[in-house]
Each structure stands twice: as C-alpha cells, then as structure tokens.
Amino acid sequence: MEKIRHSLAHILAIAVKQLFPKAILGTGPCIENGFYYDFLMPKNFSEKDLESIEKRMKEIIKKDISFERKIITKTTAKKIFKKEPFKLDLLKEIKKEITTYQSNEFIDLCSGPHVKNTKEINPRAFKLSKIAGAYWKGNEKNQMLTRIYGIAFKTEKELKNYLSLLEETEKRDHRKLGQQLDLFCFSDLVGPGLPMYTPKGTILIEELKKNIESICKYYGFEKVITPHLAKIDLYKISGHADKFKEELFHVSSEKKHEFVIKPVQCPHQTQIYASKIRSYKDLPIRYMESEKQYRAEKTGEVGGLNRVYAITVEDGHSFCQVSQVKEEVKQMVKIIKKFYQSLGLWKNHKVYLSFRDYQHPEKYIGDKKDWDKCELILKQINKEMKLNAEIKQGEAALYGPKIDFMFKDALGKEIQIPTVQIDFATAKRFNLSYISETGKKVSPVMVHRAILGSYERFLALLIEHFAGAFPFWLSPIQISIIPIGEKHIKYAKQIKEKLKEYRVEINLEKETVSKKIRQAELQKTPFIVVVGDKEIKAETISLRSRKEKEIKEIKLKDFLNLCQNYQSKQKL
C-alpha cells in the first residue's frame, strides 16, 4: 500500500506539471491513509483545479506508465534538476547513492519504493482531499509551498469507508456540535483555553458529576472541597513543582502574596487527612473532589475542550492500610465499571496491569516487598474479577503499579482514561500517619483513581461519541412538548407538571408544528411530544422518539413509565 501511495504522489506531480508547467517541485511522500506533494505555484490552487488535477491523474494511471529506478551521479542529478531549486537543495544533503524514479518524461529525485506500473493502482480508490500551506522543510523561515493531500486505498470500498468516517468525524466535531447544541463558549475578553459552560453544558457536567458521586458515595467516598491556590511548598513536597515546572501558573499580588494554582488535586487532599490524628479504625478514608486545576499549556496549542488551561478534574483517593489495598482497588474497579456501563461504553474494553520494568528497579520509589505484594494483589484481582487484563511491564507509575482501562468510542477511536494506581510514596513524603492497633505510627497507602478524568476532555469525547444525541438521563432537554394551538397549552402544562422530575421544555414559539419538531431534532431531544384536540380527548400524547423517528400515539401513563424506565436504567 505504501508503494501505491508513494506512486500516486509522483502521478500527482506529473499531473500538476502538465497542467501548471510553471509549478516547482517540493517533495512528495506517502503518509497514513494517503500521500501529498508540495509545490511552489505561480498562483493559488482552487477547488476546481483540484478536480482537474484528479481527473488528469486518473488519465495518467490508465496509460500504464512504469516506474524506473536509476542510480545516477551528483553531476547528472544537478543537470537533470537544474530548474528545480528545491531538488538541488536536497541534493546537497544526500551523502549516499543518488536514485531517481522515472515515469515517461517525468523524473523525480526519490529513493522509492514504487509500484512497477500504474496498472497496479486502482484509479477509483484514491481522491485528492485538500490543499494546505507548508513551509519548505517544515521551517517557518523557509518559503511557503502549496501542499496537495490525497487519500488512497487498495479498493474503492475502503476509500468510501474512510471518506464516510472522515465525514462522520467532522460532523461529530465537539467544537461544532458544542456550538450547535449551545453547550459551551469562549470569549476573547476571558481568553482562550478557558471554556465557559452555558446552562445546557452545565447540566451535562452536573449530571455526570451526580452520577459519579452517587456511585462513589455508595462505595464510601466522601466529598471534600479544597481551594485552587497553595504555597509552592506543597508541590515541592509532593514532587509536582518539579514535574510541572513550566506548566505551573504563579500567583502574586501588589501586597506581595506568592502562591501557585494547583496543577493536580491530591496534595490538598493529603492536608485534610493531616488535619487530625487518624487511627487504624478510621481507615480507609476516601476523599473525592471535582474541582478545576490549571496548567499552563503552550499558548498556541489550546483549542476546543481537548486542550485547555482550566481542567475540571474528578479525582479521588483512598488512604488505607496495606491489608486493605486489595478491597480498595476492587471497589474502584467496580466504580469504573458501573460508570462506563451507564454510558454504554463498557464493551470492547481492554484492561492492562501496568507493572515495573524488572530490569530497572532503580526507576521506582518504594520497597521491593510492597511492590511485589501489590503486583500480586493486582494479579489476584484480575483473576477474581475476570478482567482478562494484559500485563504491561515498564508501564507502572513512579510510585506504584496500576490498572488501566481502554475503551473505544463510536468511531473506533481509543480512549484511555480510567486508572487505579497504588501509591506508596506520597503519604510518606507528606509524613502522613495513622495509629496502628499496636499503637505505632504507620504511613497509610494511597490508592488513586480516575474515572472520567477531566470533564472537558470527557465532554468532548461524549459529544463526539454520541454525535450530540446524549442518553436520556444526560440530555440537557429530555422532553420537548409542542402544543398544536393556543388551546392546547394548558394540557401541555399539565403534562409538564407530571414530568417535573425531568427537564422538559414547552415550545411556545409562533412556528409551525413541523418547524418545532425540526428544532427539537436539531437539539437531539430524546422525546418530542405533540398534543392537540385528539390527544386531550384520549388522554394520550403523540410521541416521536429520537430513536424510532415515526410518530405514535400512546397513553400519557405509558409515556410516564417509559421515561421512568429510560431514566432509572440509564438507557441510551
């Protein structure tokens, strides 16, 4: 496939040279799913030019042209490429033998490999996809060239599949859907990388939070609240001052205050643990928190919700005895399972046990004995909980082994978020302790767990996974009621009253019913309820569900049950 893609790059160059003889060649490699070629053009390409180039390429392919490899001397090469300054520039750097590939009159400086003949290329399995600017050799001090991208596969079907995946990805782009569904926004006055959540986006975050918190509460987690600032001393002890050096936001005032903004949550939580004398009877102590932490990402790199300065992290930790680690880890795995099940993502998931690199024990903190014990515990859990985990040596954290989970979203993209990590080091660094049964001061073990990671990235993921059509329990508007006329508003309000535990809107705009249905569809509202004379008389509603599309009349009572069922079973 690489040969085909690389050969198509040459054919692209041939076509461009034929149609735009003044074009000067850059380079043209194959890339993932396709190829590109850079040109210095006397004028800009248009979409229409792209079409004619593609057409010409197909014609060239059909001519059964061969690719011939030659080894030449530098002198010959300089002669051949005397009108191609970029090729001459490349020639300077070539230290090994110089090879060219020739197809009819077209010769390119190229080390191959290529197909033998264009017969091997399916002219219906490639497509020129886009034009972009690119600096010569990727250096912004050099000249800007025009890059033409192409996509290529073996078969037409593969190409079509890939194109529709691209289209689907674009349609699901969380930045686009985020605006269409009015979930979040940015402001020039506030600054980039600092998303603000609208009422609808806030509902999504709060519902996710409520869901996680209720699952975690069931397993003994208690919520705490900590501030966003701390003296840098806190992070010198935890080690994060070093780790996040350049990503730290420093805080100062005219009154000479000096703080940093937290780049992680756990150091603050250690200080709540440290605020009292703890006994073995108090353990495990489990804290959770959903708060913003801030990291100074590169200014050019923030965008959408995937890369932001303000990161709302759902974080939780258990402080426990070594003998409690196994049960703690098991419970956290249960939490992760329960949460991802509620989003329909607990399928095709993979589990990894990330262990030490046994060749390099010096890379890790802590006692060998503790490591051995905890890796053994993770293996037992894997067996007992039937996780079918794969062991990954050398993937452990600095301070302990961990379990990582990987899911796939609707488009097959891999998502690696949830993790459970055993940590021997942090409690010791902060000098945390509890009084053991024998009256001794002992360091607790910390078990960290991430469930959804950051709300920002998770929201981007969910928007793209569901293409904005969130599960019923998560939808900002769950039910849209459309009264046909003025006189049906009262009935609509009665229904809303009966549905008051849900998020219901009554659309009172002066629009046609079909336009209102269209509006609710665009907002991906799970249930659209239309009511008029007929429905009032029969105590029914006309229901259009997002899933089934066609409208059916059902008893109001049955609709209430339906909602109840969707909500409690967290149906999609």
Add this chain to the structure above:
Amino acid sequence: MEKIRHSLAHILAIAVKQLFPKAILGTGPCIENGFYYDFLMPKNFSEKDLESIEKRMKEIIKKDISFERKIITKTTAKKIFKKEPFKLDLLKEIKKEITTYQSNEFIDLCSGPHVKNTKEINPRAFKLSKIAGAYWKGNEKNQMLTRIYGIAFKTEKELKNYLSLLEETEKRDHRKLGQQLDLFCFSDLVGPGLPMYTPKGTILIEELKKNIESICKYYGFEKVITPHLAKIDLYKISGHADKFKEELFHVSSEKKHEFVIKPVQCPHQTQIYASKIRSYKDLPIRYMESEKQYRAEKTGEVGGLNRVYAITVEDGHSFCQVSQVKEEVKQMVKIIKKFYQSLGLWKNHKVYLSFRDYQHPEKYIGDKKDWDKCELILKQINKEMKLNAEIKQGEAALYGPKIDFMFKDALGKEIQIPTVQIDFATAKRFNLSYISETGKKVSPVMVHRAILGSYERFLALLIEHFAGAFPFWLSPIQISIIPIGEKHIKYAKQIKEKLKEYRVEINLEKETVSKKIRQAELQKTPFIVVVGDKEIKAETISLRSRKEKEIKEIKLKDFLNLCQNYQSKQKL
C-alpha cells in the same frame, strides 16, 4: 455611663500604683462597655494580680473618694508628673488649657469628665477582664505597655448579662466549633486564608447550595460554570480592575501567560450572554453560579472563615427588559425570603431601599429617567409585598438602586447579606444587546442578587448562630444509631437501610452506650437512636432528640414520619 467607666480607669490606676509602686502610667480612657489603662510594669501581670487589683479597686470605691478637676500651668504639670515620662510626653502636645483630676493623693493628666464621687459607682457592676500588650500611642516603634481591660455597667445584672453574652460568643466561635465538629481545616503547606472543607463541612456547603439552587431553579435561574481566570481586559471593561486594583491576584507562567483571578463573578456571566444573539423572546435570561473568587486581603488580616483569600460566592444575575425589572426584583425578594425562612432567620428582619443621594446626582451612572423609574418600582414592590422597608438616601450602588436585607443572629449580631440591585451600566459597558420586538438592538438591564453572599462567611455565621446545632436538613450527621450489643447491629443496619435518604451513622466503636450518646451529643447530632432487645421485639427505637433530651421509645414507623416531617419542613 462614660463618666463611670472613665472614673474606673482612674481607680484602676490608683490600685495599680498602690500595689505596684514602680508602675509607670500610660493613659486610661473609657471604651465601649468598659475601660482600660496602660502601664509600663517592672514585671508582667498575672491572672492573680488582676484579682488583687480588682479587689483593691472595690475597696477604693467604698472609700467615697471624690474626683476634683483643676486647671494648672504647664510648669506645675511638669513638676507633678516629673516621674511619669509618658505623661510628660503627652504634655508636649497639649496646646489648650491643661486639666488634671485628683482623687486623694492620685493626680492624673485628664480632661474628664468624671463622676463627682466614687459613691456613684456600683462596685459589683464592673470586672477586670483581660491583659494585653499595647504600644505607646499605638505606634509599634514605641515601647510596649501592659494594658488592663475592664468591663463596667450601671447594674450588676447588666454586667452579668454582658459577661454571659461574651461567654456564649466565645463558646460559639466558629473557629473553635469548626474544629470540634470537624468542618474545615487549614494547612501551613497550603497557606492561611485558604480553608479546606472536610467531608462534614462539605455536606453543609452542598446542602446550602442544593437548597438555594432548587429555590432559584423554581424561579427560572439556570446554572452556569465559568473559569477562575480571565484576561485583565474583562475587568478593565467591567470597572473591577480599578476597583479591586490591590486585591487582584495576578497569574503568570514561564510560558508568558498573563491572567488575573476573578475577584467577582458577573463579568464572566456577561460573556455567556454575549456568546449568542439574543432576542426579546429569550429574556429574562437568569444565570446563577457558586464558584470561588479570590481577593488579595492583607496577609495579616486573614483568619477563620470571615476573612479569606478564597471566597465561594453564590451569585446570580438576570438579564431583562426594563419592563421586566419589577417582576424580576419581586421574584428575587421571594427567593431571599424562602431561603432565610428555611434557616429560621426570616424574623426581626429589616428591609432598606437604598436610593440615590439626590443632592449629588453626579455620583451615579445612568439615565435619570431609568433611576426614577426603578426607584418607583422598588417603592411599589415595597408596598405590594408589605416589606415595610425604610428608604436610605445615598446608599444606592454606583449603577442603580437596591433593596438590602438585615437579619439578627441568635446573639443579636446584625447580618446584612442579601441584596437585590438594579444595574443599568454593566450591560452597556460590555455592549450586550437583544433584538427588540421592533428589530432594534437594545441593552438589557441586569438585576444582581446575593442570597447568602459567600459560603465562608455564611458558614461562620451559621455555626455561631446555631452554636453548631444545625437544622435537621443541614446537619452533617442527621441520625446516630447506637446498637447496645453485637447482636443488635443487624437491626441497626435494617433501620439505616430504611433511612437511606438521610445521613445516618451506626456507632460500632467498642464503647459504652452512654459514651456513644455523649459523642453524638458533642457532634450536635439531631437524633440519637438506641436499639437493643426490647426495641427489636417491639419494632421500636429509643429516641433521644437534641431538642428534648430525654429518651423515649417510639415506633420505628413514627420515627420515619418524624424524620420526613423535619426534612421536608426544614425544621430546626
């Protein structure tokens, strides 16, 4: 009363001079509720010294000594006070006539007034209260003196009332109770002014938040979430960059980021409003948010929850048309009433209409017509809602008139938190608009409302108001179940299961029942439930309520109803 207090200061000096002849006099004025006198002492006073001084004072009073005023020359004064360097220091500054007050052999440099004779002083109506250090003339470059404080009233009863108020205030101190009830903590590593909320404190905050949010949601408020950082430009436009200049926390990074931390919430919310084109049909748009804002208070002044850097503010705004202002303000008054009712504070409250200073219209932003209209609206609301408000001229905000509410806490301390403010300026500053019915771009009016202000101060207030005995719905632990023996644990767990909508603990420690009851009492738990053989057999519980104290046996079913009743009616 001032005469008595001032005369007691002199008597204090006489007693000290008699008991410690080497003491050198500072000054001794009367203050609120009492008096003090400063001395330079050869040694420190002890608690016991205080007792003997007080005893001597009583003896002096009983001697019916008179206070005689004299006008003297500077030369005479210098002679009289030749051994009192602080008096000589004062003499230098006296430009008017020099007066002294003499009682027997004691003469003080003093302009009075005093009682004629110690007969006028009730020796049982004063008390020396404490010793403190104080710099001469309050200047830290001067010598440190010893200050003895006294409390004095006309009658013994008044003194006793005041002393018990003091004692009660101290007992209720939120810093002390906060630790005893384990509600919040501070850490040297995090820094002062940055409270962290433990699981129990977090429950208080979350319950208050839930309460406010559900009331506000009923009145159409929608929750939004905004970040803590913004470019300073946001506050240059809002005017807060100027107003909070020295209180602003500036944020920077090694990557050259420049932000400030928000000192207020509303500018961010204007940017959510600005993220879409709004129509008159969309108004009112009501946002609410409970987030932390940060202000750089003076480093020496932070302490407890009353003065912090991290201020969690419950803030809300309505963007509306002028014609909607009245209804908006009314609804906000209803919200405030409902919330304070839920805490039993909606009594003995006062309401103020804070209007312009009509003599100085130049002090305010906005159209005279708008001001007139809105002040009229507030007057109408006052009448319609029977608020019995008092008009306070000159108390309006820069940008519009407001309604302020004042409550009294359990100790009679005034609390002025809730406010509803009409704001013509901010929306214009941010160039916010909506499309009117005639298709014009119009600036909305903003109505600001604060309900509980900041969670930090409000929590301090609630702790002190309730002395830690929070209403049932707010209590971190609502019910403590104490099984008498091992075999009663199962029944205890069954009860907990039936009470699962409440916050219930089962005390399983190996302690006596009476000690466990004492523990729950110290935690001010509303209901203590004891279960043993008798209760299991009769399907009852032995209930000890915080309010009634004595234990009574009641049917489990009745207890469930009781809890239901307390929770839903938000009983204290």
